[in-house]
């Protein structure tokens with residue numbers, strides 16, 4: 122895909138994406154972006170603000186994006202360490218499992234939305250590289266009578282160890298992307314990876330561009346989940362797959378009690394002690410309770426046009442992986 126292959130196009134790009142659109146979603150830009158007279162509505166005709174939730178708080182839809190932005194701007198630097206501490210590393214297993222379910226083959230073009238600090242993207246690159254190496258080894262083993270020079274040459278000629286696979290990380294938050302890019306550099310991920318600032322509700326990509334769309338712990342934060350799902354459907358190629366890892370509904374009453382206790386009594390305290398940020402971690406646990414349970418979310422995915430929608434509950438339903446296809 123041209124946009125993925127050409128680093129010059131790896132900025133904010135694509136379909137109708139503009140600073141003006143971003144301005145509506147990012148708090149800093151919203152107030153400063155000038156509006157022409159055409160957009161001005163007389164006070165008496167002000168459209169009533171539609172309400173939504175930000176955790177357990179009721180806010181207007183216009184406010185929510187800015188509040189979510191502030192949460193991730195505030196936690197970005199401590200985000201990774203917080204996740205390991207809060208989950209005792211379990212989030213890594215959930216993310217690994219997402220990759221096993223995705224099972225990307227060499228050549229896969231992945232869009233990881235709300236990709237934050239790159240956890241899914243890095244796993245994807247590791248996975249496709251391992252797949253490609255495995256395939257190459259198999260081929261070499263099948264060619265019994267190659268000399269060692271021929272074998273060495275085959276390894277050296279290997280221009281693209283990803284076999285053409287690419288991942289595009291898209292996130293609305295500059296600070297999260299900044300941490301992700303620093304991690305990529307520190308961990309030596311150079312090729313096959315691009316970072317784009319963009320909104321899940323209005324993706325800056327043309328139609329039918331990607332083989333797989335993933336979103337991990339992201340969709341819960343989006344103001345209009347239905348719009349994000351429609352966008353996922355739009356940017357996938359026919360035959361493409363949607364995969365979502367998200368907190369869900371615990372299905373065991375005893376675990377549910379313990380889980381609530383841990384969530385409300387421990388998580389915000391950890392947030393305060395480690396990240397100096399109680400409120401963001403209170404938002405995390407509250408937003409989990411506001412997210413639809415497995416079956417309801419499955420229906421929402423179907424409503425967006427996906428087919429063969431299934432889900433798998435993990436760790437007693439603390440999280441679930443939903444999958445659907447654009448057919």
Ligand SMILES: COc1cc(O)cc(C/C=C(\C)CC/C=C(\C)CC/C=C(\C)CC/C=C(\C)CC/C=C(\C)CC/C=C(\C)CC/C=C(\C)CC/C=C(\C)CC/C=C(\C)CCC=C(C)C)c1O
Pocket residue numbers: 192193196200203204205207208209211212338376379380382383384386387388401402404405406409436437439
């Ligand atoms: C601002 O927004 C965000 C910020 C972020 O940093 C991250 C996210 C998005 C989230 C991720 C990327 C995933 C990683 C983050 C988490 C998993 C944190 C969220 C955690 C919960 C909602 C609670 C559930 C956590 C887990 C199941 C992970 C494992 C944790 C434990 C087993 C807890 C063990 C802890 C202790 C023993 C310490 C002592 C605790 C106490 C004294 C309090 C009482 C403890 C209990 C009653 C035991 C806790 C029991 C459970 C949690 C249920 C266990 C369930 C099973 C074993 C099946 C983001 O949006």
Ligand SMILES: C[S@@+](CC[C@H](N)C(=O)[O-])C[C@H]1O[C@@H](n2cnc3c(N)ncnc32)[C@H](O)[C@@H]1O
Pocket residue numbers: 189193234235236237238239240241291292293294297319320321322336337338339342343344
């Ligand atoms: C909990 S983090 C998940 C990061 C990463 N996917 C992971 O699993 O570690 C949620 C991410 O969603 C992003 N986000 C929130 N609303 C968004 C939106 N409307 N469009 C794109 N990204 C969004 C946040 O900026 C944040 O980076």
